[in-house]
Amino acid sequence: xxxxxxxxxxxxxxxxxxxxxxxxxxxxxxxxxxxxxxxxxxxxxxxxxxxxxxxxxxxxxxxxxxxxxxxxxxxxxxxxxxxxxxxxxxxxxxxxxxxxxxxxxxxxxxxxxxxxxxxxxxxxxxxxxxxxxxxxxxxxx
Amino acid sequence: xxxxxxxxxxxxxxxxxxxxxxxxxxxxxxxxxxxxxxxxxxxxxxxxxxxxxxxxxxxxxxxxxxxxxxxxxxxxxxxxxxxxxxxxxxxxxxxxxxxxxxxxxxxxxxxxxxxxxx
Numbered sequence: 001x002x003x004x005x006x007x008x009x010x011x012x013x014x015x016x017x018x019x020x021x022x023x024x025x026x027x028x029x030x031x032x033x034x035x036x037x038x039x040x041x042x043x044x045x046x047x048x049x050x051x052x053x054x055x056x057x058x059x060x061x062x063x064x065x066x067x068x069x070x071x072x073x074x075x076x077x078x079x080x081x082x083x084x085x086x087x088x089x090x091x092x093x094x095x096x097x098x099x100x101x102x103x104x105x106x107x108x109x110x111x112x113x114x115x116x117x118x119x120x121x122x123x124x125x126x127x128x129x130x131x132x133x134x135x136x137x138x139x140x141x
Numbered sequence: 142x143x144x145x146x147x148x149x150x151x152x153x154x155x156x157x158x159x160x161x162x163x164x165x166x167x168x169x170x171x172x173x174x175x176x177x178x179x180x181x182x183x184x185x186x187x188x189x190x191x192x193x194x195x196x197x198x199x200x201x202x203x204x205x206x207x208x209x210x211x212x213x214x215x216x217x218x219x220x221x222x223x224x225x226x227x228x229x230x231x232x233x234x235x236x237x238x239x240x241x242x243x244x245x246x247x248x249x250x251x252x253x254x255x256x257x258x259x
Binding site: 019041100 | 178179180181182183184185195197199200201202204205207208225
């Protein structure tokens with residue numbers, strides 16, 4: 001099963017809708033609770049990263065019996081230093097976004113923490129593609 | 142004080158809170174609380190069915206509450222959400238309360254009455 005959502009930059013009213021749809025689908029196919037929890041965090045953070053930092057992007061989810069793959073491909077400024085962006089507390093979010101409770105530099109670290117495999121490809125000036133895999137472990141309730 | 146669930150109506154009473162929406166759901170029992178002013182931390186560190194205690198009143202707090210399956214949101218520091226946020230909370234059957242007390246004070250009082258961390 002594959003799901004795909006268009007995400008627009010700075011559209012905070014609709015932000016999170018794609019992650020919510022992905023959560024519903026995971027529940028419908030009977031994924032383990034822990035898989036759902038981790039995937040929701042990855043999908044929401046990835047979606048919000050597009051909203052906060054990019055002009056637009058596509059958030060997609062591939063649901064397989066043993067794993068979920070979340071991909072966020074955006075057209076945006078890209079990430080100059082990926083290892084720096086993965087450090088907790090590092091953020092380039094503007095002040096008005098921080099006032100909304102975002103931009104504490106936890107987005108990518110949270111994605112990394114909840115993923116079993118994470119790949120970040122970025123071309124500064126063009127965009128970023130984040131691909132995360134979450135394993136659906138049998139013991140994950 | 143023993144650790145025990147607290148009814149939403151009791152929480153309203155303890156914090157002298159106003160009910161913004163979900164007045165018909167005040168009988169639900171709350172097992173744990175999570176106090177936070179950061180979206181990512183609310184999403185990552187809270188547990189399902191908690192009372193989300195926050196000063197954030199933008200629409201994303203409803204989305205986060207929905208994703209973590211929070212039972213209700215308590216807004217602190219007298220912060221009141223706008224109509225669009227109330228509408229979305231109604232749609233999701235998520236009670237919203239507001240208290241004039243600060244985050245620390247609200248969490249402290251609820252802890253004193255037996256509520257524990259999410």
